[in-house]
Amino acid sequence: MTETTEENGQEPAKDDPLAVDASPTKDFFVDTITRDIALDRALADLVDNCIDGAKRLRDAAEALGENMAGGQRYNGLYARLTVTPEEFIIADNCGGIALDIARKYAFKFGRAAGFTETPNSVGQFGVGMKRALFKMGKRFEVRTADSQHSYRIDVDVQKWLTERSWDFRIEDLEENTTGKTEVGTTIRCWDLYPGVSELFKQDYFRRNLVSRIRTAQQHFMRNGFTIYINDEAIIPNEWQLQTGSGIDPLHQRFEDKLGGGPPLHTRIFAGVGSSNQSQAGWYVFCNGRCIVEADQSSATGWGDIAGGGGIGIPRYHNQFSRFRGYAFLDCSKSEKLPWNTTKTGLDYEDPAYRMLIGRLVTATRPVIDFLNELDRETDLEEGDRELSTSLRGSTSTPIADLPERAAFSYSAPTRRGPTLRSISYKKPESEVGELAAKLDVRAAKDVGVRSFEYAYQRLVVEDDL
C-alpha cells in the first residue's frame, strides 16, 4: 500500500551515538496492525466506541452486573451502520467526543497516561477506531458534537503518511452550547480499498456482520441500545438454558480482588440447549462485550477435560452440540479483564483468565458427563432412554431467571428395579437350533435369554460360593 520513508518515523537522538532507533512508523499502524483483525471484527470495534459513549451518558459505573433479563438503561441510544461498496458510515447519538478528549487522547495510538477511562468500558486499548478506519479506505472523516462544541476531522491517509507530523487537524470548530447540532458522532470512510469494497457488496458479509454484532453486543441491545445495519435494526438473542424435568443448570458468582482497586465480578452459567454444533461451547463476555463465542477449544478448558473431546475420548460424534456456557466478567477497571486487543480472544497469561479457566473446567465436566451419557442412550430402546425423556420434558429458560447452583445436575427419572441392558448377537442357524434343543426352547430370543441365565448361574452365582 505504501512505502516506508525516513520522514514519517521519529528520528533517533542525533547527539547520542549509542541511541538505537526503536520508534514506530506510520506505516506500522496503517499496514501492519490492520492485518491482525478481520474486517467484521474491526467494524464491531467501532460499535464498541458508541457503546462506551452510551455508558458515559447513562452512568455506567452503576451498570456493573446490569440487568441480565434486559432493561431500559440505553433506551433511545443508537448506532447506525451504513455498509455499501462505496462508503462506510457509522453514526451514533452517544454524547460525541469532547474537544479536549479528541485533541489529547481519542486519536492517539494507544492509551496515554492521564486519560480517564470510562468505567466498565469495552474500548480499552486505544487502537480500535484507528485500526478499523485504516483498514477500510484511504479517506475518512469524523464529525462530532457534544454539549460544548461541534467540529470535524478530515484525513487523507496517503497524504498523512507522507507528512512529517503525526497530527490530524480539527476543522469547522463551532460552539454548540445552544444545541444547534445534534449531539453524537458520525464517522464516514470512503475511497475504500478494492478488497473491502468487494466484501461490502456481499450479502453474505453483511449477514455475517449482523450475526457478529448480535453476539458481541447482545447484552447492550437487551438493555435498550439499538444497532442498525443499512437501516435494519438488529434483534438481540436471548441466552437460554434447558431447565426442569431433573435438569438444573449451573449459575455461579465470584468476586475477585485481583490486586487493589475495584473487584472483578464473574457470573458463570452452564448447561444444555438445542442441538446446534455451530452454537455449542463457551461464550465469554468482558464488560458485556462477547469476546469468545461458541468455543470448544482449550482456550475455555475443553482440551484438558477427560471425555471432553481433547483428552480421552476423541470427538467422533456431535454429542457436545447441546453444550452451552456463558461467562460474564465485569470490572469498572477494564484493564483487569482478560481480553486481547482485537477482542477476539482471551489473554492466556492474564491472572483473571487463569482464575477463570479452572472455573470453566469445573462447570463443564458434569455437562459433558450428561452429554456422553445421553449419547450412549442412542444404543438403547426408546423406552429406556431416560435422559432423552428428561431433556424433552425440560423447557428453555433465560439465564437471568436461573437460581444460583454450584454444579450442573441431572437426575434420571426414578427407576423401578435395576437398569436393564439389551444384548444382541448373531450365530450360525444350525448351532442356534442345536442349542435350542438342549435348552428345550424354540424361539431364538429364548435361546439368548436361557443361555445367558445358564452362564450367569455357572460363572457368577456358583463362583461366589
Add this chain to the structure above:
Amino acid sequence: MTDSFRKIDYRLRPAKHAERAMLVELVKRLRFCPTESYQYVGMGSVAFIDHRMMHRHAGIVDMISFEGTDDEIVKERFRKNVPLSCVKMEFGMSTAVLPKLDFTKRSVVWLDYDDTLQRSMINDIETVGRTVADGSFVAVTFAVSFPTEAEKRPVEMNRLLNEFPEYVTEDTKPGEMEGGGLARLGRRAFNDLLAKAISDADAGIEANMKRRAVQVCYFRYRDGAPMCTLGWVIISDQTASAFQQSNLAALPFYRPADQQFDIRIPKITPYEVREMERRLPDLQVPDLTWIPPGERAAFASIYRFLPTFGVFEPV
C-alpha cells in the same frame, strides 16, 4: 467406584488398613488448627472404615461420603450402613458432587479409587485443588496394574497415550508402564496438574496467600491389584511455619519426591510378632536371624500400623 464393595471383602485388607492408619497418623500431626475442626471428604463405600477412623482418632465430626450411584436400592444400602450421625451421604458422579462441596473449610480429602489411573481422576483432584483451603490434606488412590494379555496391552497403551499426551508418547513401550511405571506416570501427572490448577486459581491473589501443594506421601502396595496413593498438604507462605511445626518429615512413611514407600505386609506367625515386638525398634539382633530378614524389615517399617486379626469361635 461404587461396585468395589462387591469385589473385595473389606475385612481382609491388611495393606489398606495400614495405609488408613498411616494417613490418620499424618492428619493427627497437622498443626494448622485443631484437627477436630477439619471436614473429611471421602468415598466410604459401605463399610465407612476411613470415616470411623478419622472420627475416632482425629476427632473429625464434619464428614461427607460420596458414591457415584443413582440406583435407589444401592443408595438405601449405603444409607443404612452410615455408622455415625455426622457422616453425610452425597450421591452422584464426582464431577457433579465435588463442585458442590464447600472446600473453603480446612479439609482432609481422600479420593480413594479402585480403578486404574485415569485422566478424569486428575480432573477431580484439580477441582478440589482449585478451592480447597490452605492447610488441607488431599490424597488420591488409584490402581496401577498394566494388562499382561498380549491383545490388551496396545489397547491400554493407546488409552494412556490419549489421556496423558503430555507424558506418554508414541515411543513409550508397554514395558515402561509395568513395575511401577504407571505409578511414576501418575505421580508426575498428578503433581504437575494439581500445581497448575492451584497456581491458576490463585493467580489474582496476594503473593503470601498463594497456595501450593507439597507432596508428603507416595505409597505403593497390593490390595488385590497393585495400588498407589499420593498425598499433599496445601500450604502458602502464611501457613508455611505451621507446616514446619507439623514435622511430617519425622514420619517413617513421609515421601516428598519420587521414592515411594512400599507397604509390605510381613508374612509372619503370631509367635514371631511377639518375639519381634519385645525387641523393637531394633530387629537386626542376632537371636532373631531365624526370621527372614525381609520379613523383619517389613515388620519394623510398619508394625505400628498393622491390623490385628483374630478368629473367634463360639463354644
